[in-house]
Amino acid sequence: MSNPQRPLSPHLSIYRWPITMMTSILHRVTGLGLSVGFIVLCVWLFDAASGPGPYRLFTTAFGSIIGKILLVGWSFAFFYHLSNGIRHLVWDAGRGFEKATANASAWFVLILATLLTAVFWWIRS
Secondary structure, rough: OOOOOOOOOOOOOOOOOOHHHHHHHHHHHHHHHHHHHHHHHHHHHHHHHOOOOHHHHHHHHHHHHHHHHHHHHHHHHHHHHHHHHHHHHHHOOOOOHHHHHHHHHOOOHHHHHHHHHHHHHHHHH
């Protein structure tokens, strides 16, 4: 069945990923990340209700470098998912489908999510 004369399909490394494709993938990844974050939130609430010992253990774990990186990642995921969700609502209204507009809104969502995350952590500290 194999025909060596037939051209092969180009590999993904040849293609340049458009920003709209990256934002679509990132929207799905941040949704999954927020699901994991919700479980961590439930564990935090459970530990807070269990007393000072379990709560101290939890806050110590998330006070570490890895814990802080996870918290910053979850806050970025929240702000990105929120911003891109609003972008999708605009699309549901039938606007923003032109290529230039879709590319510009994709960059806007990425920049806005980054800025909101930075402002959130700046205000928090």
